[in-house]
Amino acid sequence: MAKKLAFDKALFTSVVALMGFGLVMIYSASAALAMDTQSAINPFLVKQSLAAGIGLILMAAAMHFDYQLLRRPVVIYGLLAILVFLLVAVLFSPPLNNARRWFFLGGLSLQPSEIAKLALIPFLAYQIDRKWDRINHLHCLLPCAAAAGTISALILLEPDMGTAVLLLGTTAAMLFLAGLAWRYVVSAVLAAIPALYLLVAMAPYRARRLGT
Structure with missing residues (x-):
């Protein structure tokens, strides 16, 4: 049977919440600049969201890593x-x-x-x-x-x-x-x-x- 992964749920929730809050702040701060790019999507938000997604993947990999x-x-x-x-x-x-x-x-x-x-x-x-x-x-x-x-x-x-x-x-x-x-x-x-x-x-x- 595969070993169940143990992790600090409170810490994990806090990290995800901070990332979400950061994305909201990025969107709020860059909305006007994004309009100047005449793009349908906010490039600053997309870049930060991509970095956040990669960070979560790396975090999950690190949690499974045998130190x-x-x-x-x-x-x-x-x-x-x-x-x-x-x-x-x-x-x-x-x-x-x-x-x-x-x-x-x-x-x-x-x-x-x-x-x-x-x-x-x-x-x-x-x-x-x-x-x-x-x-x-x-x-x-x-x-x-x-x-x-x-x-x-x-x-x-x-x-x-x-x-x-x-x-x-x-x-x-x-x-x-x-x-x-x-x-x-x-x-x-x-x-x-x-x-x-x-x-x-x-x-x-x-x-x-x-x-x-």
Whole structure:
């Protein structure tokens, strides 16, 4: 007999209600603009409805997904390989506002740097789980630092400093919670301060954002 899928009905209902409310707001806010397009249907509502439908399908698929698969090396390293490929490929995509962060397919867009969160965190968890008793050894730290550093460097080239800093910070937090020695934490902070200063100094718009 197939196992009955268990899920939080209140949370599911809340998500669907918020999506419905969002669609109503999209329709209300874009009705006048849609009339200017001389189209029989509201293109903004159609695009958002399509995204909502895809989101529900992906959510249903995720609910059936066996998360234990994320413990398998072939899955973890496969996700990393796909991510690195996408991060390299997006650097050759057409620029938008002087940045190369997205792939566009029809009316939808894909941002590889968002996928980075889904690929890097399972890898870090896998490394920490296998080597938690050696968390302060290079045997554990090097793979984590190499993965986080490579992914963040590629994201910086887009450029997307915010996501890169977030990923590095997440990596540091996971290692610290796993028992990383304070000497490594202090060293990382001391190295991060001048690095962040240089990144901000190299792009004036980053300084303006920090000042607002």
